[in-house]
Amino acid sequence: MLQVPFIRENKALVIERLAKRNIDATEMIEAVIALDDDRKRLQSELDNTLAESNTLSKQIGILYKSGEAQKANALKDKTSALKDSSKTLNDDLNNTVVALHELLCKIPNVPNQIVPSGSTEDDNLEVYKEGDIPVLSDNALPHWELAKKYDIIDFELGNKITGAGFPVYKGKGAKLQRALITYFLDKNTAAGYTEYQLPLLVNEDSGFGTGQLPDKEGQMYHVTGDNLYLIPTAEVPGTNIFRDVVLNETELPIAVTGYTPCFRREAGSYGAHVRGLNRLHQFDKVEILRVEHPSKSYEALEGMVNHVKTILQELKLPYRILRLCGGDLGFTSALTYDFEVFSTAQDRWLEISSVSNFETFQANRLKLRFKNSEGKNELAHTLNGSALALPRVLAGILENYQTEEGILIPEVLQPYTGFSIIN
Template identity: 75%
Template sequence: MLQLQTIRDHKDELVQALGKRNIDANGLLEEVLLLDEKRRSTQTQLDSLLAESNKLSKEIGMLYKTGKVQEANLLKEKTVILKEESKQLGDDLNTTAEELQTLLYQIPNAPHATVPAGTSEEDNEEVFKEGEIPTLAEGALPHWELAKKYDIIDFELGVKIAGAGFPVYKGKGARLQRALISYFLDKNTAAGYTEIQVPHLVNELSGYGTGQLPDKEGQMYHVTADDLYLIPTAEVPVTNIFRDVIVNESDFPITYTGYTPCFRREAGSYGAHVRGLNRLHQFDKVEIVRVEHPSRSYEALDGMVEHVKTILRELKLPYRILRLCGGDLGFTAALTFDFEVFSTAQDRWLEISSVSNFETYQANRLKLRFKDENGKNQLAHTLNGSSLALPRVLAGILENYQTPDGIKIPEVLIPYCGFDTID
C-alpha cells in the first residue's frame, strides 16, 4: 500500500501517476489526508491527556504522602474525568485508524514512470520478440484436440470429478507436466534461487499482506469453516515469510523459488480463447520471488526478465515480451512485463508469465523492513515472476511441436521425460 508520507509529500505526482490506471485518485488521496490529519490530531490530544493524567497521578501520590487527603481526592475526581475523555479519544483514534487503513487498501500502486498509458491489453507495449513461428502441416490441431487424440489430458473427466477448469493429466501428459516442473525448478536453483515448499492455503493476514485481499477476494477460493484461502499463486505464501520481519541490509538479495498448484475462481466465459488449458481454476506454476534493496530492485527485475528468456530459448518456443499499460497493470505492481508464447494452432499469443516489481507497496502492507547503514528501518522492495506457469507453456509445446507422426518433446526436456515423442 502507498506510504502516508509519500501521499503527504507527493500527492499531485501520485494523482498523475494513478491517472495512467484511468483512476481519478484526487478525491481518494484527499480523503486519506483528511483522515490522517484527524488521526494525528486525535493522537496528539490523547497523548496530552495521558501526560496530564500521569502528572496528576504523581501529584496525588505526593499529596497522600504529605497528608493532604482532601486535595488528593479532588485531583482524583479530575483524573476520573480525564480517563473517560482518554477512553473516548482512544476509541475515536482506533475508528479513524481503521477507516484510514481500509481506504489505503483500496488505492492501487502508483505505476512506474515507464508504464505506458492505456485502458486495456490492446494498449500494452511490445518490447521484445524472439523465436521462429513454426509452419505446421495441414490439419494441425489445437492442444485440446491433441490431448484427446493422444489421451494425455482428460478435460471431461475433470468436469466429472470437480467441474470445468480442473483437467486430469494422464500417462505421458502427466510425465511431461512433472518434467516441466522439475526443469523450471532446476533452472531457477541454478540461477541462485533457494527452493522452498510452502502451504497451499493462507490466512487472511497473508492475503492482505501481498494485496490479494481485498482486491481479488472474489477470485480466491475461501475455505469458510477455517477462514483460509487457497493460494492463487506461490507469491502469496512465499512473500509472507517476511511479514513483520526486519532483515539485514547484508541479506540482500533474498531469492526463493517454489512449485505450487494455484487456484483461481475465474469468471465464467466461453469460446476458443478459454478452451482447454487456456484458462483453468487449478493449475501448476513455478514462481520466483525476490526481496531487494530499493536501489537495486529494477536491476533485479531486468535480471528476472533475462532469466525467463533463457528458459524459453531452451524450450525453443516463439515468444514476445510486453510492458503492461496502466489499464492492464496488476493492482499491486509498479511495473510488469508479460511473456507470451505463440500458439501456432490457435494463431494467437498466450500469456505464460508476469514479472513484476512492487517496489514498497507489498512491503508496506507486510511491514517488511531492513536496517540501513545509519541503523534506520526502511521498507524493502519485493518482486515476483512466473518461471513458469505450466498450462499455456504445455499448450504451446503440444501445438508448436506437433507433427503428422506425433508430438516431439523439446530437446531440453527429454532427460526429464524419459521419452522424445508423444504418439
C-alpha cells in the first residue's frame, strides 16, 4: 500500500508511473489527497473541541467550589453542546479514515522507472536467454502424454479424487517431484537462505499484508467455517513472519526459503494452454524471499535473478528472462522478472518463476519496519521469487529430456532420484 506522504510529495510521478499500468490514476490520487486534507481538518477540529471541553470542565469545577453554581450550570450547557459536536466530529473522522484506507487499498504499487510500458504479456521485454533448444524426434510427445505412457502422473485419478487440476504423482514421477523439491531447497540454503516449514492456511491479516486480500479476482480458496485461506504461495506465510515487527538495522538482510503446496482457483483459465501441468489448482513450489534495507533491495533483486539462473543452468533447460511490462505487472510489485522454460514438445515458453521487488508496498501493509542508524523506524523493502515452481519445470524436463529409450534425468538430479532414466 502506498504511503500518503509519498503520494503527496510525488503526486506527478505517481500518476506518471501508474500510467505504465494503463491506469489513469489522476482522480484516485486527487481523492486521496482530498480525503487526507479532510482527515487533518477533522482531527484538528476534534482536538480543539476536546481541548475546549476539557478547559470548560475545569472551569465548572472551580465555579462549583467557589459557590457560583449559576455560572457553572451555564457552562455545562456549553460543554454538552461540545460533547455532541465532538461525537459528530469523531464519527466523521473515523468514516474519513476508513474511506481513505479503502481507496489506498485499490491503488497498485508504483512501477519502477525501468518497467516497460505495455498492455499484455506480448509487451514484456526479453532481457536474457540461455540454453540450446533440443531437437526432438518427429514422434515427440507433450508431457501429459508422456505421463500416461510411463505411468508417472495420473491426471484422471486426480480428477476422480478431487477434480481437474489436482494431479496424482506416482512411482518415479513422485520421486522426481521430491528430488526437485530437495534440490531446490539445498540450492537455496547453500546460498544463505534459512529454511522454514510454513502453515498452509493463513488468516485475513496475513492475506492483506502481502496483498492477496482483498481478493479481487476470487483466486484464493476460502475455508469459510474458520475464515482462513489456503495459501497461493509460500510468500504469504513466509513474509508474514515479519508482520508488526520492528527489526534492528543490523538484522538486515533476512533471507527465507520454504517448500509448500500452493492452492489457486485459477478462475477463468480454460483452453489447450492449461492442459496437463501447465496450470493447476494445487502444485508444489519452493520460494525464496528477502527483507532488505531500501538502499540495497535492487542489488538483492539482481542476486535473486542470478540465483535462479544457476538452478536452470544446472538443470540444463533452455530459458529466458522477461522484464514484465506495466500491464502485466502484479498489483503489489514495483519490478518483476519472469523466467520461462522452453517446452520443445509444445513449442511454447512456460513461466516457471517470478522474481519481484515490492519496495515498501507490502511492508506498509505489514507494518514491517527497522530502526535505522538515526534510531528512527523506517519501512523495509520486501522481495520474493520462485526457486522454483515445480509443475512447469517438471513439464520442461519430461518434454526436453525425452528420447526413444525413455526420459533422461538431468545429471544434477540423479543423486536425489537414484535413477538416470524413466522408461
